[in-house]
Amino acid sequence: MDISNLIQTVLIYALPVIFAITLHEAAHGYAAQHFGDNTAAMMGRVTLNPFAHIDPMGTVLMPLLLYFSTGGAFLFGYAKPVPVRFDRLRHPKTDMIWVALAGPAANLVQALLWGAATYLLISNGISERFFLEMCKAGLLTNVVMFAFNLFPLPPLDGGRILVGLLPWRQAVWVSRIEPWGFFVVMGLVITGVVSALWMQPLMHLTFGLIELILSPLAALLP
Numbered sequence: 001m002d003i004s005n006l007i008q009t010v011l012i013y014a015l016p017v018i019f020a021i022t023l024h025e026a027a028h029g030y031a032a033q034h035f036g037d038n039t040a041a042m043m044g045r046v047t048l049n050p051f052a053h054i055d056p057m058g059t060v061l062m063p064l065l066l067y068f069s070t071g072g073a074f075l076f077g078y079a080k081p082v083p084v085r086f087d088r089l090r091h092p093k094t095d096m097i098w099v100a101l102a103g104p105a106a107n108l109v110q111a112l113l114w115g116a117a118t119y120l121l122i123s124n125g126i127s128e129r130f131f132l133e134m135c136k137a138g139l140l141t142n143v144v145m146f147a148f149n150l151f152p153l154p155p156l157d158g159g160r161i162l163v164g165l166l167p168w169r170q171a172v173w174v175s176r177i178e179p180w181g182f183f184v185v186m187g188l189v190i191t192g193v194v195s196a197l198w199m200q201p202l203m204h205l206t207f208g209l210i211e212l213i214l215s216p217l218a219a220l221l222p
Contacts, residue, residue, distance in 0.1 A: 020142050021059065021079045022053050024107055024149070025045065026045075026082075026106075027105065032084045035091075035098060035099060037089050038088075040084065043083060052080075084099055097160075099160075100161045100164070111138070113138075117138075119217035119220065123217070123221055143207060147202040151194060153184060154181045
């Protein structure tokens with residue numbers, strides 16, 4: 001593997017990934033605090049300090065090992081989840097939906113900002129490849145995080161949203177999956193089920209939505 005290409009890729013993705021992870025987790029903490037649970041605040045997780053959210057294994061070591069072992073074909077990682085006591089929320093079943101949505105929403109907003117930055121750079125005649133590639137990386141990273149975290153299986157955000165939306169009996173049944181949910185999701189990722197049936201369709205729709213929202217900026221291009 002070309003070390004220079006690896007270093008360049010790491011430098012291009014480092015800032016977008018750090019922002020994507022930090023703002024995603026902080027958004028959960030801010031939302032939980034807003035709806036009555038200050039657990040994350042007491043543990044110092046309602047912060048924009050990336051070191052509070054980075055997991056050495058899941059955020060650094062695992063993605064690098066996967067990048068090397070698969071030649072960049074497969075990447076997976078995770079941050080330290082923000083602790084939320086759903087029973088401390090003022091309306092646990094409905095408030096958990098908003099707390100769970102906060103993380104993906106933060107990624108969607110960031111994707112829009114990276115996309116807007118791309119149009120603004122180009123419209124102002126800035127063609128420096130490094131900055132354009134960073135904007136592209138920021139857009140892709142956040143769309144991937146947005147789509148993946150909405151997969152409707154606990155402990156992902158989409159699973160918690162599903163639990164909040166379902167009637168109590170069905171919600172309890174789905175919530176029981178959470179202790180094994182990570183392994184189920186990993187199995188579905190490795191077999192390509194998540195990519196083919198969830199990620200690709202949702203990412204396609206998300207890119208289309210972003211393009212529509214940013215269409216006024218696209219009109220600025222020469």
